[in-house]
Amino acid sequence: MHIVSFENVELAYGDSPPILRDINFTLRQGSFHFLTGSSGAGKTSLLRIIFLAKRPTKGRVLLFGDHIDTLPRRALSNIRRKIGVVFQEFRLLEHLSIYENTALPLRVTGQKEAHYRANVLELLDWVGLGHCLDATPSTLSGGEQQRAAIARAVVSQPQIIIADEPTGNVDTQMGKRLMRLFIELNKLGTTILIATHDQHLWQAFDYPRLHLEAGTLSRKPVAKGNEKGRKNEKGRKNEEGRENEEGRENENEQTNKADEIQVQQGETNIKAG
Ligand SMILES: Nc1ncnc2c1ncn2[C@@H]1O[C@H](COP(=O)(O)OP(=O)(O)OP(=O)(O)O)[C@@H](O)[C@H]1O
Numbered sequence: 668m669h670i671v672s673f674e675n676v677e678l679a680y681g682d683s684p685p686i687l688r689d690i691n692f693t694l695r696q697g698s699f700h701f702l703t704g705s706s707g708a709g710k711t712s713l714l715r716i717i718f719l720a721k722r723p724t725k726g727r728v729l730l731f732g733d734h735i736d737t738l739p740r741r742a743l744s745n746i747r748r749k750i751g752v753v754f755q756e757f758r759l760l761e762h763l764s765i766y767e768n769t770a771l772p773l774r775v776t777g778q779k780e781a782h783y784r785a786n787v788l789e790l791l792d793w794v795g796l797g798h799c800l801d802a803t804p805s806t807l808s809g810g811e812q813q814r815a816a817i818a819r820a821v822v823s824q825p826q827i828i829i830a831d832e833p834t835g836n837v838d839t840q841m842g843k844r845l846m847r848l849f850i851e852l853n854k855l856g857t858t859i860l861i862a863t864h865d866q867h868l869w870q871a872f873d874y875p876r877l878h879l880e881a882g883t884l885s886r887k888p889v890a891k892g893n894e895k896g897r898k899n900e901k902g903r904k905n906e907e908g909r910e911n912e913e914g915r916e917n918e919n920e921q922t923n924k925a926d927e928i929q930v931q932q933g934e935t936n937i938k939a940g
């Protein structure tokens with residue numbers, strides 16, 4: 668099943684020329700993709716369409732198999748609840764503590780605090796925020812706020828996580844740790860889409876990417892030399908039957924592979940229970 672499907676999607680802001688043109692792609696359930704492109708290429712704009720903050724000016728968008736234009740408002744808010752978003756600018760609520768910000772998605776669905784408190788604390792501890800549960804966002808560093816934004820996006824175990832530059836404000840070590848969280852959630856079946864303009868990030872991992880350039884989107888395979896990733900990619904090709912010659916031609920582009928991380932089984936099992 669496709670969680671996300673874009674058909675001939677165009678997006679323009681106001682009367683300006685479109686910044687996204689004729690965008691076509693699908694995200695299969697359980698897939699993991701990077702969304703790349705230089706600053707201003709339209710990554711955040713494309714994500715906004717997926718999390719229903721922006722309507723395309725042309726084309727069709729299907730989420731969880733439904734054409735969004737045909738759905739009533741209530742169905743759209745149900746869909747929105749299945750999508751965890753890490754905003755590029757965090758969007759934490761200043762009048763709430765880090766603990767409360769993180770627990771908010773659970774609270775708004777009416778869950779009892781006794782039921783989720785331990786999970787939230789464990790998650791915050793894992794992202795290195797166990798020492799500032801009661802702090803308000805503005806008293807924390809950019810990297811700490813980013814980690815809280817990630818914790819809030821994943822805490823309700825959404826079906827898809829859309830993360831906009833989720834490692835842009837943390838150091839390399841913490842970036843890898845946060846990536847392990849996304850990888851572990853993906854192993855549990857969560858669909859992941861990570862927007863980044865950081866070449867080092869996507870080159871370090873075995874995942875295909877969707878690349879935005881001049882308003883159009885192309886699929887790129889995983890980094891060259893990464894045999895495991897290429898096998899995975901082959902599997903995906905067979906399954907989807909849609910990867911093309913262009914992908915193979917572009918393999919030469921990606922030559923550097925940063926040190927690969929090992930996913931420690933159990934280290935991120937906070938979300939399994
Ligand atoms: N609300 C808006 N109104 C008008 N133009 C906008 C708006 N949001 C974005 N744009 C324009 O759309 C283009 C794409 O912006 P977007 O934020 O999607 O890029 P991006 O790929 O996410 O960039 P970055 O890597 O810097 O985050 C830019 O030219 C930007 O100025």
Ligand SMILES: [Mg+2]
Binds near residue numbers: 711831
């Ligand atoms: Mg952006």
